[in-house]
Amino acid sequence: MYEVIVLGATFAAAGIAETYGKDCLVIEQRMDAGYEFFCAHFDSGPEVYPYLQKADVRFGSHIVSVEKTQVGFVCTTHGVEGFCTFEAKRIIDTRVTPQMCESKAFPILIASEEPPAFAGVSCKRIGETNHYIVSIPVSLSSGYPEARTAALDVVKQFSQTQKLIYSADQFDYRVKDGYPKEENGILYLPSKAFVSPGRAFQAGKEAAR
């Protein structure tokens, strides 16, 4: 039995992993980590991984259910070995669900010779480069196809000197106030509730204490 199972290989998870080490299991649906900030800033690179390396991690594992038991929790996942179950005393969920959010955006990274301007869309320059993050607001109920349709509308307004470099493969969520919070014994600590990867990491460390 693990001391803690952390849902989502986020920066908050990295903070928890650093504290608990191998007593912690991080479960992640994707094959990468720290994506919640990467998709928003396109700059937080591989620094999250060394911390996660201290814990046990299962990438490519979808969460099927989390159930309370007399001594803790049983988490059922589905991944490369099919259904698997893991037990832990605590569960910390660092993921974001649309219900937790007040808004979301679909960020794209573009190269632009001039400061870009598109109606209703925020553009942020990365350092002194000609790279800009263009954050396209989408409704909370939108899926990826709708978000990409909205992004495509922006892309089609590009001048000759603008190019799309990379589009996010995650939404950039703005989490409502009130997190972290505990419900039914599970600590909800959405990494993206914090302003930066560093803050999320610290929050993970604090939650682990």
Add this chain to the structure above:
Amino acid sequence: MTYLSEIRNGKQILQEVAALTFEKTYDVIVCGLGTAGSNAALFSAENGLSVLGVETLTCAGGNHTLGGVVGYYFGCPGGRYEEMDKTVFDFAKRYTSTTAESRKFLMEQALVEKGVGLLYEATVCGVYLEENTVIGLRVLQNGHLTDYGAKVVMDCTAEAYVAAMAGCETVCGRSSDGQMQPYTLVSLVYDGEKYRFTNVDFGRVDQYDSKALSEAVLFCRSYHVQEEHAGTTLISQMPMMGFREGRRIVAEQPVKLDDVFAGCQTGTPMFYSYADLDKHGWDIAFDGEGLGDWAIGANLGAYNVTVAVPYKAILPKGFDGLLVPCRALGVDRDVSSCVRMNLDMKKAAEAAAQWATLAVTQNKSLNDVSYAALAQALKESGCLKESDDRGFRIDGTVNWDGTPLTPKQVQWLTDPAELESHLKTETPGIAIWSVRYMGEKAVPALLKLLISPDENTKKHAAFALAMLGRNEGAEILRETAAARDGLMLKDCRKNNTLRGCMAIYWLGRLADRTIVPELTHLICDENENQKPVYSNGALTTRYKVAGFDGVYFQFLSQAVMALVRIGDVHRDLQAEIAQAFTVAFASDGYYDRITKRPRQSSEGNMALTIKTVALAAIEKWAL
């Protein structure tokens, strides 16, 4: 009787289902909307079928988008994918830095326009079967399980996940150590002028072991790849892991490399695959004999082969209702490194879509659809062209020495009198391989060439005789091995083999007892890597990686594999060889001599493989 088949802790569990109601039934469900799956879904929908796509990532395209693998490695152009490609390339020219980005948007747009239902961040966790016919899937998305019916299910996961779940027979890995090709981390970088994808190779991993998989993800993503990214800005590591090889189905009509070499190809092709047998890793010593004779024994590893892929290579043996038109199709391991390229996958997708369309519109099972109707549709689109049957070719743009390469057809020699003029060169590969087709009639000529004063001629004649299983040239092979002959033959534009390594390979294939002390010395001597051959920079173009002695690695890996082969045949030598292995691999000295790189790097993993193979032999011999 209806069953639900699931995998639990790696094992298949089959349960009877009494009453079953599907949320909705589709003509086709595609699991995995990658290179093949996105096209299979699109073509099926264009054909008027109702389609549901289930994808674990957040967009379509797989390796071709989120994997950052945008190019075509050889292949035979032609087919329905071309229309989408044109749209993607045109859009990329104007709006995006890579075609991966254009494809993400445009492929999805086309799927939506054609009414394909898209379930992202979803996976399949159960397969419904009526006897051996797949009739539906259990899909997991956001913690919810939903059952969908399908007339045809397409497993396009590249890993045969659905097929394995359904209980279809699958195979994976090489026979020497069960390992698959090295995996790769692909990143998007900016070099000041262009945005481009770079590949960094790592070790081999069992991607079906969740712990090993996760450790590999953590390792490769945190590994500091300074050299590879020198002078570039990292934009993003790609979200998909670059697994080049995975599980494959045992198909109704499998493709075997031996048949390709023997010219016995299928009469019911769905397309022709065309590339070299690109093993990617350098530990080719452990890749088996079918490939070994070709790539090591004749030094033809980078020659292109044409493979006629039968339509029933995507139908799992003994099953119906399920097609596997992706990298997991039914080809043997030796040929799987060729039949997996992006063009192949798109063609397999087209064939699957046409096949499903015929089955659904004619209300037939997949097994009952006629090949003639399928072939007609594939010919009309250009997916299947007889002119694509191009045999063996030298292809590419640049030779091993950087000079321009002129592609040409390979003509095997048929007259033993022609052998000498080829064997005396540093490009003897065609002659060595031709001997396989000539058979015994080549022997008198080769025996004469063994006593030639010309070094090339006699050594290469010894290789050719060994190709026929004959050991008259064994003494020459032994001398070549003992001299650590470092001449790099030059048949191929890449991956050429060192002659000393070829000699060791053939001595192993001939199970030559006499070479055992020499090979024992090679693997046990701590100063072996000080010999001149290992520092002759001119010979090492293929093996130049900082912190990796590729030439020593080649000799050591070939020597170990040769000793394993010799021990397999001569039981009385097993104890002696096992003792040599024990001495050679008692410490990490061998590893340190090969590489300074970490164990999970590509080079480190290859070094460890040598020891694994040696220890496995000791275990196999029950010593």
